[in-house]
Each structure stands twice: as structure tokens, then as C-alpha cells.
Amino acid sequence: MNLEDKIYIFDTTLRDGEQTPGVALTVDEKIQIAQKLNNLGVDKLEVGFPASSKGEIESARKISSMGLDSTLVGLARSLPGDIDAVLDADLDYIHTFIGTSPLHRDYKLKMSKEQIIEKAVSSVEYAKDHGLTVEFSAEDGTRTERDFLFEVFNEVVDAGVDFLDVPDTVGVLTPILTHELISDIKANFTVPISVHFHNDFGLATANTLTAIECGANQAHVTVNGLGERTGNCSLEELVMTLKASYGIDLGLDTTRLYSLSTLVGRLTGVKMPVNKPIVGDNAFAHESGIHVHGILNNASTYEPMSPEMVGHSRRIVLGKHTGANALKAKLKDYHIDLDEKQFCKVFDEIKALGDSGKCVTDDDLVAIAVTELASARETPIVLKGLGLSSGNGVSPTATVRLEIDGVEKEKAAIGVGPIDAALNAIQDLLHDDIDMELEEYNLEAITGGTDALAEVFVITSDSQGNRSTGRSTNQDVVMASILAVLDSINKLLLIKNRNFE
Ligand code: KIV
């Protein structure tokens, strides 16, 4: 793409973005977002719809008084009262609109074409007479008869409009339709063209990009693609596609995009899905061995842009697809040195965790690796005996005998089942030595039949935040559980007393 004219970024997070169902921003929150958008370098910032409430006027006034570089815009219907509210809010730029499509004329406004033109023209004239820069939107323009859309545009151009905006109010455009429409408008009008595209079919960014390719001079966008229903064209997606794919730098400080997205997510309560382009948690996350191998050699192998370009960060995620290179890199990050045997055991454990459907966090990795290091040392607690009794109408009881630092001790406890009873007995026996909590308990039958081998995997932790894993395989489920827990506790005790620097 070769752009001759400047492309203006018109951000409407504080107006259309705030129309996201369930979102309402306080004056202070609007101020925080406005400051960040200004620092990013957006050309225009639609701060709200002043006629809609006193709070909107107040926030617009406060933002006006901040002395930002971005041009501040207020929305107004094509009504004198709405235009007065924009003036009242100390704004110099108005975005005025009226529905032009048959649906809006017949069912919403109940006005004839002539009445629509009269309202549009008189409001543009009124705003111009009051010294405002005027952008006019033909609401639902993409479902408006082409000849009527052009008629309205011609009339407002004659009235002195500064920008003509084409809203795809319900997001029905596709890139090909956009190409045809915007090329036609560009061929017929010399006034700068703006586009305001909604995302009902997930095409808002693609359509906006196409409009720019066809000569549109301005794009309405929102942070995180917020906005009515499924939102508007996303600021970060548009700006980064232009920058990373076309090499077009709009002069925005894109390294601020991620923190802006996070702030808007926090203040609006609309969290981004992990796979949201540019700002989602997974935008620069890699798990598969093949990809991580490539990334570690040269990040461009599996990244279209660097995370630093948008202020995000790269994440190597561990799981069932992890390869040895990824694991080595992670262990290096945590300064954990394992010999080959230990490395293989940790690798197998990570894969087993991934296979069991668990997402392996960095904390899990550290716990597994550190416990592997710890397990090379002596075991302070040894199971010396186990007795179980259960039946109908009585509480299951377990008697556990442990050797703790060379001294044998025995306790009995009841529980909701034999495993619970045995774990309660262990907890009673150890409560002077460790305040252990069972964080995770996984039981799997690894062979079939009544004599199936049971494999138990546990994670335990103590109140100082130490965590360790334990594993055991036995034909007796209770035995497998106790041995896995003791395995984990032994490691936990060693971690507690260790110095692994
Ligand atoms: O989507 C829309 O049509 C709008 C108008 C106010 C321009 O947001």
C-alpha cells in the first residue's frame, strides 16, 4: 500500500466503546484513558456524547482542560440542542449524525428523505456558524441507497462539512463491498473520507484496512475493539497491520498499546480473550516444541512482529507439546541446573501433567524441578505401617505408622473415606514438622481390570509458599495415595531446609 495522504486515527473508545453493553466509565476513568490515548498519539479522541448526560459534559470539560495534543470530539445528533451541548462541553470538533437508511428513516426517525436532508444540512450549518470543525456521519450509511447517500453527502458538503464519515452501523460490509463503496465515494467527493465500521461479522479491521487502501483518510477505532454489540474496528489491530504488514508508521507510539489495552480492560471490565490479536495473552505465547525451537533461534520464524513493538512480552508455555529446547530455556531463566537424568524426569513429568489436561505454569515447573533436585537427597519420613478399617454405618479409620527422622510414631484418624482417613492420620503425625496442604490430587487407573495399577500424582504446599509434587504407582489406591503424599512431603521438607542456590 502506498499512502499519499495522512491517515487520521479517530479513537472512539470513550464514546462508542463506552456503549459496549455493561460498560460505564466514571469521569476519572475517562480521564485516565484519554491521557493514555493522547500519549499513544491518536489524532482525534471522541470523548463522549455531551447531550446524553451532565456527567458526559463534565468529563468532556475536564478532558478539554487537560491540554492534550489530540483533537477532542463530541458526538451530537442532528439537533441544535445536541450541538449546544458539544459547545457547552468546551469542544471544538463535532461528530454529528443522522440515520439515512430506509430502516432508520421509516422505523426510527419516521422522516422523509427531504426531512433527513434538511436536518443534516441545518445542523452542519449551525455547527459551522458556531465555529466548530464538523464531521458528518450518515448513520447506517452502508445500508442506504447509494443515490440518496450521495445526495445527503453532497448537501452537507455544500453546507461546509469538513469530514464525511461512512458508518457501517451493523457491520454488514465485506472487504470487496468496502472496496466498491469507498472507491465510488472517493471518485465523487473531494472532502476527506472517514470510516466507522462495526464488527458484527468479525470484519471491521479488514474492512477498515480496505477502506484505507481505497483512499479513506480516517479510521474510527476503539481500544480492544470495544463498542456497540461486537464492537468497532480495533485500534491495535489496525495500527499494527499497517505498521507490521505494510511498513506504514502513523506516528503512534505503539509500544504503549499493550498497557493501554490492559488499562481499558481493567476499567471497563471487558477482559480480552487469550487469542485476541496483538494484546491477548497468547499473542506472543508459544508451546509446541517445533515453534519454540524456531523462536529460540530467531523469533521472526513464528512471530509477525516483536512483542516489544506493542509493549507486550513473549511467553514460552509448557505443556504436552513442549520440546526439550523450550524446557532447557525455561530452566535457564530460573537458574535451575539439572543433570541429564533429572532433566529427563522433569521433562516426563511436564508431559504427563500436560497429558492430564493441566496447563503447566512456571510455578509448576519450578516445583517439579526443585523437587527433583531435592529427591536426590535423603528421605526424612518413611511409611512403616498402615491399617485400615471401614464398613457400613461406621466411619472409615486409618492407622498410620511413620518413621520421622529415625523415630517411629503412630496415629489413627477417621475420614470420609479410607484415603481421607489416612491423610488425616499423616497430617496429625506431622503437624509439628510441617503445615502441609494438599493442593492437587490426581488419580488414574493406568491398567484395566480389578487389579488395575493406580497412579497418584499430588501437589502439596506449605504456608511459606513452597510447593512440591509427589507421585506413586500401586495396585492399592490408598497405598498409592499415601506414598504419593509422603513423596511430596519429603520433598517439601527438603525444599524447606535446603539451600539450592
Ligand atoms: O455506528 C454508528 O453508526 C455510530 C454513529 C453514531 C456514527 O456510532
Ligand code: ZN
Ligand atoms: Zn458506532
